[in-house]
Amino acid sequence: MKELTYVLIFLPFIASLTCFFKIPSQVRSFMILTTGCILIVSSLLLIPYVPFAFTPQILFGLGVHDLIRVPDFILMFAILYFGFKHRSLLVIVPAVLQIVLVVWFEIIISSGMIEGQQMFRSVTQAFYCDNLSLIMVLIISIIGSIICFQAIPYMKNHEEHLKLSTSKQPRFFFVMLFFLGVMNGLVLSNDMIVIHFFLAATTLCSFLLIGHDGNKEAIRNSVRALWMNNLGCLAFTVAMMMIYHNLGSTDVQQIIRTPPGTGLSFLALALLCFASFTKSAQFPMQSWLIGAMVAPTPVSALLHSSTMVKVGVYLVLRLAPAMHGSFLSQCIALFGAFTFLAAAGLAVGQSNGKKVLAYSTISNLGLIFACAGLNTPESITAAILLIIFHAITKALLFLCVGTIEQHIESRDIEDMRGLYSKMPLTALITVMGVVMMIMPPFGLLLGKWMAMEAAARNIFVIILAAIGSALTAMYWARWAGTLMSDPFAGKFKLEKQPVVTWAALLSLCAGAGILSIAVPWLYTGLFTPSMSLNYVPPYTLNDGVLENSYGIFAAFPLCLIAVMGFLQSILAVRGATKARICAPYLSGIQTAEHRVFMGPMNQLVKAEAGNYYLSNIFGEKKLTIWINLAAGVLLTLIVGGAL
Amino acid sequence: MTTSQGIIMILAGLASGPLLGGLIAGLDRILTARFQSRIGPPLLQPFYDVIKLFGKEKMVVNVWQAFCANAYMTAASISVVLFFLRSDLLLILFIQAVGAVFLVVGAFSSTSPYSQAGAHRELLQILCYEPLLIFVVVGIYLLTGSFKIESVYAWNQPVLLKLPFMFVVLSFVLTIKLRKSPFDLSTSHHAHQELVKGLLTDYSGSFLALTEIAHWYETVLVLGLCSLFWTTNPVGAILLVGLTYFLEIWIDNVSARLNWRWMLGYGWAMGVSLSLVNLVWLYAR
Numbered sequence: 001m002k003e004l005t006y007v008l009i010f011l012p013f014i015a016s017l018t019c020f021f022k023i024p025s026q027v028r029s030f031m032i033l034t035t036g037c038i039l040i041v042s043s044l045l046l047i048p049y050v051p052f053a054f055t056p057q058i059l060f061g062l063g064v065h066d067l068i069r070v071p072d073f074i075l076m077f078a079i080l081y082f083g084f085k086h087r088s089l090l091v092i093v094p095a096v097l098q099i100v101l102v103v104w105f106e107i108i109i110s111s112g113m114i115e116g117q118q119m120f121r122s123v124t125q126a127f128y129c130d131n132l133s134l135i136m137v138l139i140i141s142i143i144g145s146i147i148c149f150q151a152i153p154y155m156k157n158h159e160e161h162l163k164l165s166t167s168k169q170p171r172f173f174f175v176m177l178f179f180l181g182v183m184n185g186l187v188l189s190n191d192m193i194v195i196h197f198f199l200a201a202t203t204l205c206s207f208l209l210i211g212h213d214g215n216k217e218a219i220r221n222s223v224r225a226l227w228m229n230n231l232g233c234l235a236f237t238v239a240m241m242m243i244y245h246n247l248g249s250t251d252v253q254q255i256i257r258t259p260p261g262t263g264l265s266f267l268a269l270a271l272l273c274f275a276s277f278t279k280s281a282q283f284p285m286q287s288w289l290i291g292a293m294v295a296p297t298p299v300s301a302l303l304h305s306s307t308m309v310k311v312g313v314y315l316v317l318r319l320a321p322a323m324h325g326s327f328l329s330q331c332i333a334l335f336g337a338f339t340f341l342a343a344a345g346l347a348v349g350q351s352n353g354k355k356v357l358a359y360s361t362i363s364n365l366g367l368i369f370a371c372a373g374l375n376t377p378e379s380i381t382a383a384i385l386l387i388i389f390h391a392i393t394k395a396l397l398f399l400c401v402g403t404i405e406q407h408i409e410s411r412d413i414e415d416m417r418g419l420y421s422k423m424p425l426t427a428l429i430t431v432m433g434v435v436m437m438i439m440p441p442f443g444l445l446l447g448k449w450m451a452m453e454a455a456a457r458n459i460f461v462i463i464l465a466a467i468g469s470a471l472t473a474m475y476w477a478r479w480a481g482t483l484m485s486d487p488f489a490g491k492f493k494l495e496k497q498p499v500v501t502w503a504a505l506l507s508l509c510a511g512a513g514i515l516s517i518a519v520p521w522l523y524t525g526l527f528t529p530s531m532s533l534n535y536v537p538p539y540t541l542n543d544g545v546l547e548n549s550y551g552i553f554a555a556f557p558l559c560l561i562a563v564m565g566f567l568q569s570i571l572a573v574r575g576a577t578k579a580r581i582c583a584p585y586l587s588g589i590q591t592a593e594h595r596v597f598m599g600p601m602n603q604l605v606k607a608e609a610g611n612y613y614l615s616n617i618f619g620e621k622k623l624t625i626w627i628n629l630a631a632g633v634l635l636t637l638i639v640g641g642a643l
Numbered sequence: 644m645t646t647s648q649g650i651i652m653i654l655a656g657l658a659s660g661p662l663l664g665g666l667i668a669g670l671d672r673i674l675t676a677r678f679q680s681r682i683g684p685p686l687l688q689p690f691y692d693v694i695k696l697f698g699k700e701k702m703v704v705n706v707w708q709a710f711c712a713n714a715y716m717t718a719a720s721i722s723v724v725l726f727f728l729r730s731d732l733l734l735i736l737f738i739q740a741v742g743a744v745f746l747v748v749g750a751f752s753s754t755s756p757y758s759q760a761g762a763h764r765e766l767l768q769i770l771c772y773e774p775l776l777i778f779v780v781v782g783i784y785l786l787t788g789s790f791k792i793e794s795v796y797a798w799n800q801p802v803l804l805k806l807p808f809m810f811v812v813l814s815f816v817l818t819i820k821l822r823k824s825p826f827d828l829s830t831s832h833h834a835h836q837e838l839v840k841g842l843l844t845d846y847s848g849s850f851l852a853l854t855e856i857a858h859w860y861e862t863v864l865v866l867g868l869c870s871l872f873w874t875t876n877p878v879g880a881i882l883l884v885g886l887t888y889f890l891e892i893w894i895d896n897v898s899a900r901l902n903w904r905w906m907l908g909y910g911w912a913m914g915v916s917l918s919l920v921n922l923v924w925l926y927a928r
Binding site: 418420431438439440445449452453456457459462463466467469470471473474477478480481482484485486549550551552553554558561565566568569570572573575576577578579580581582583584585586587594595607608609611612 | 700701702703704705706707708709710711712713714717718721725730731733734737738740741744747748750751752753754755756757758759760762763766767769770771773774777778781784785788789790791794844845847911915918919922923926
C-alpha cells in the first residue's frame with residue numbers, strides 16, 4: 001500500500017513533467033491515457049488496505065516535512081511572483097504575510113525540537129488513510145482521469161477554434177495532471193504542514209488553469225481566484241500555528257481526537273472552516289468559482305467535481321469530530337443551509353448554462369457543509385454520499401455542456417432549445433445527468449433525503465433546506481425541458497463525436513446509475529468500517545432498504561421499480577414513434593412550418609416562447625449583494641462566536 | 644406488516660387511484676355543478692372520459708411526451724403505494740415530485756407557447772408547494788419522532804390537535820395540487836381563464852388519459868396526507884377529509900385566479916410563518 005500511495009501521488013507529477021516538454025501530441029495523449037488508467041487501477045487496488053497509516057523513512061532519514069519545506073517556499077514565492085506580475089495587492093499582502101508566518105513557524109518548530117519538548121513535533125504518521133480519504137482518492141483518481149481523457153479531444157478542438165500558432169497544450173496538461181497528484185497528496189496527508197503545502201499547490205494550479213486562455217477576462221478571473229484562495233491559505237496558516245500553540249502538534253488525527261472544548265481553540269477551527277469555505281467557493285467568496293467558467297470546460301469540470309471545491313468539504317468533514325456538539329458546528333450548519341438556498345436562488349435567475357452549473361455546485365457544497373455542521377452520523381453519511389454523487393454527476397454535466405458548447409458555440413440555455421433534434425445522444429445524456437441531480441432513486445437525492453431527515457430537528461436549517469430543494473428542482477427541470485423542447489419525432493440519428501468523448505460521457509452516466517443501484521453495498525462496504533473518527537453507521541440494511549429509527553429509504557427496491565418504469569416508458573416512446581405526428585397547438589391556422597401560424601388578416605405570425613428566469617427576483621444584480629452581506633454576517637458569527 | 648398484508652396494501656394502493664380518485668373527481672364535478680346551479684354530469688363521467696380518451700388515435704408533438712406521461716403515471720402510483728405501505732413520508736414526497744417534474748418536462752417538449760407557459764407556471768406551483776409539504780412532514784416528525792407513517796398511526800391522539808397550523812398549510816397545498824382556483828395557474832377546469840389547459844395543451848388521447856389517472860393518484864395522496872391528521876378514528880378521518888375537500892370546492896368556485904407572484908408571496912409568507920409558529924411551539928415543548 002505504500003507503493004500504491006506513492007504511485008497515486010507521484011505518478012501524476014512525473015507524467016505532468018513529461019507533458020511539459022515538447023513531445024508529439026500523440027505521445028502526450030498516450031501518456032495521459034496510461035497515467036489515468038494506472039491512477040484508476042491503483043486507487044481501486046488501495047481499497048482492501050484501508051485503513052492504514054505510515055511514515056516513510058526516505059532520503060537520509062529526512063521526514064516528509066523536511067522534504068516539502070523547500071517546495072513549500074517555492075510555491076509561496078511563486079504566488080508572490082504572480083501577485084507582482086499582475087500587480088494585485090490582494091495577492092501580495094497575504095502572500096508576504098504567509099511567508100513571514102511560515103518562516104516564524106519553522107523557527108518555533110525547530111526550537112521546540114532542539115529543546116526536545118516534542119518528539120519530532122509528535123506527528124506520528126505522515127500518511128493516514130481511512131475510508132473518507134479513500135473515497136476522496138477514488139473520486140480524484142477516477143473522475144479526474146476521465147476528465148483529463150475528455151480534455152484531449154476537447155483541447156484539440158479548442159485550439160483549432162482559437163487558431164493558436166503554438167499549442168499551449170503542454171502547459172495545460174502539465175497542470176491538469178499535476179493537480180491530480182496534489183489532490184491525492186492532500187487527502188492522504190496527516191500533517192497540517194504538508195496539507196498546507198498541497199493547499200497552496202491547488203491554489204496555484206487553479207490559478208494557472210483558469211487563466212489558461214490568456215485573454216483579459218481569463219487573467220482577471222484567475223487573479224481573483226488566486227487572491228481569494230490565497231487568503232484561505234493564510235487563514236489556514238494562522239490556524240495551523242494556533243493549533244500548534246494549543247496542542248504542540250500538527251498531527252490531524254491528534255487534533256480531531258482532542259475532545260471539543262478541551263485545549264483546542266475554536267478560533268483555530270473557525271479559521272480552518274473559513275479556509276474551507278474559500279476553497280469551496282461559499283458566499284461571499286463565490287465569485288472566483290463563477291469567474292472560473294472562462295476557462296476551457298474540462299477545467300471547470302475538474303474544479304467543480306473532483307478537485308478544488310471538494311478540498312473544502314473534505315477538510316470540514318475531517319475536522320467535524322473536533323467540533324462535535326459545539327456552537328461553531330451549529331453555525332456551520334446554518335451557514336451551509338443558507339448557501340444551499342441562496343445559490344439555488346441565483347441559479348434560478350441564470351440562463352447561462354455554465355453559471356447554472358456553477359451555482360448548483362456552490363449550492364450542493366453548501367448542503368454538504370450543512371451536513372458536516374449538523375455533525376450526526378446520519379448527516380455525515382449524507383455528506384459523503386453527496387460528495388460522491390455530486391462529483392460524478394457534475395463532472396458529467398460539465399463535460400456535456402463542453403461538448404454542446406463546441407457544437408452550437410453557445411452556453412446559453414435558450415440556445416439549447418430543442419437540442420435533442422441536433423445532438424440527440426448528448427441531449428439525452430444531459431437530461432439523464434439532470435435527472436440524476438434531482439430524482440430518486442439516484443444517489444444525490446438519497447443524500448439529500450438523509451440530509452433533510454438529519455436536519456429536521458434544526459428548524460432554521462430545515463426551512464432553508466426545504467426551500468432550497470424546491471428551487472433546485474425548478475432550475476434543473478427547466479433546463480431538461482428546454483433541451484427536449486422541439487416538435488421532433490423522427491428517427492434517432494446519432495451525432496458524430498470522438499470516441500474518447502463518448503466513452504467519458506457514457507462511463508460517467510453509467511457509473512452514476514450503477515453506483516446508485518449499488519448504494520446499499522457501497523454503504524456496507526465503505527461506510528460501515530472505519531469511515532472517520534467517532535462515526536457510527538446509523539442505518540441498518542435489510543434487502544437493500546436503508547432504515548433507522550425514524551426513516552426508511554427503499555434504495556434497492558426503488559431502483560428496481562425505476563428501471564421497470566423506465567423500460568415501460570421507453571416502450572411507450574417506441575409505440576409513439578408509430579403515432580401520428582402533429583404540430584404544436586398555436587391557437588390559429590397551422591402552416592407548414594412548426595412555429596408559424598396564420599393570424600388575423602391572413603398574416604403569418606411566428607409563435608415564440610422563452611423561459612422564465614425571474615431575473616427581477618433571482619437576478620445576480622438584485623440578489624448577490626444581499627446574499628454576500630448575509631453570508632458575511634454569518635461568517636462573522638462563526639468566527640466571532642468562536643472567540 | 645406481513646408479506647400478505649403488504650401485497651394487499653400494494654394492490655389497494657394501485658387500485659385506489661383509478662377507483663377512488665375517479666369517484667372523487669366525479670363527486671367534485673357534481674358538487675361544482677350544484678354550486679353553479681347546474682345538475683352536472685353523472686358520477687361516473689370521469690371514467691367515461693378516460694375510457695374514451697384511451698380509444699382515441701395516438702397523436703404526439705414529440706415522442707418524449709409518451710415517456711413523460713408514463714413516468715408521471717408511474718411515479719404518482721408508486722407514491723400512493725408507498726403511502727399505503729406506510730413508508731417514509733419524505734420519500735413519498737420526493738417520488739411524487741418526480742411525477743410532477745416529468746409532467747412539466749413533457750409539456751416543455753412541445754414548442755406551443757401555451758404548453759410552455761403552462762409548464763413554467765407549473766414549475767412555480769411546484770416551487771410554492773414543495774417546501775410547504777416538507778414543513779408539514781417535518782411537523783409530523785417533530786411530534787411523533789419519526790418520518791414513518793406507521794408512527795402517525797401509533798400516535799394516541801389526533802395529530803390535528805398538536806399541528807393545527809400545519810393543517811392550514813397542507814390545505815393551501817391541497818388547493819394548488821387539486822388545480823383549484825385561485826391557484827389553477829398552469830392548467831384549469833374553468834373555461835374562462837386566460838390560460839385554460841396550459842400545461843396539458845399538447846397531451847392528447849391515451850397520454851392525456853394517463854395524466855388524468857396520475858392526477859387521481861395525486862389527489863388520493865394529498866387527501867391521504869390530510870387523513871393523517873386524524874388517525875385515531877376512521878369516522879373522524881373521513882369527516883376531516885370530506886370537510887376539507889368541500890371547502891376546496893367552495894373556494895374554487897368563489898375565487899378568481901391569482902398570478903404566480905401572489906401565489907409564491909402568499910404561499911411562502913403564510914406557509915413559513917405558520918409552520919414556524921407551529922414548529923417552534925412543538926420544539927419549545
